[in-house]
Amino acid sequence: MNKITPEQLKERLDQEELTILDVRTEDKFEIGHLKHPNAKNINVFKERIFALEKEKDGIELPFSPEHEVIVTCTSGNSATRCTEILAEHGYKVTVLEGGMVNWNKVNK
Secondary structure, rough: EEOHHHHHHHHHHHOOOOEEEOOOOOOHOOOOOOOOOOOEEEEEEEHHHHHHHHHHOOOOOOOOOOOOOEEEEOOHHHHHHHHHHHHOOOOOEEEEEOHHHHHHHHHH
């Protein structure tokens, strides 16, 4: 599984635009998500991604499998599981280590 630290993500965001997939609830996402001028944030609740395990097909996601997506949540646990599922379905995904907790510690 591909992983990225908050420091590495910040370096990449300073150079290029990246899609950030936040798998927390919409309420948590609205309270605070990853902020950077080059971060294109998408919010898809983890249960929708978990459904891929059962349904395999027919789940529409707002990003393409070929486009790299950085997956985050609060602490990294749900994001890790979502990254595994998405990778199994051919998506190019990387998990943010420690989730938003670690991002916020490093990027105050």
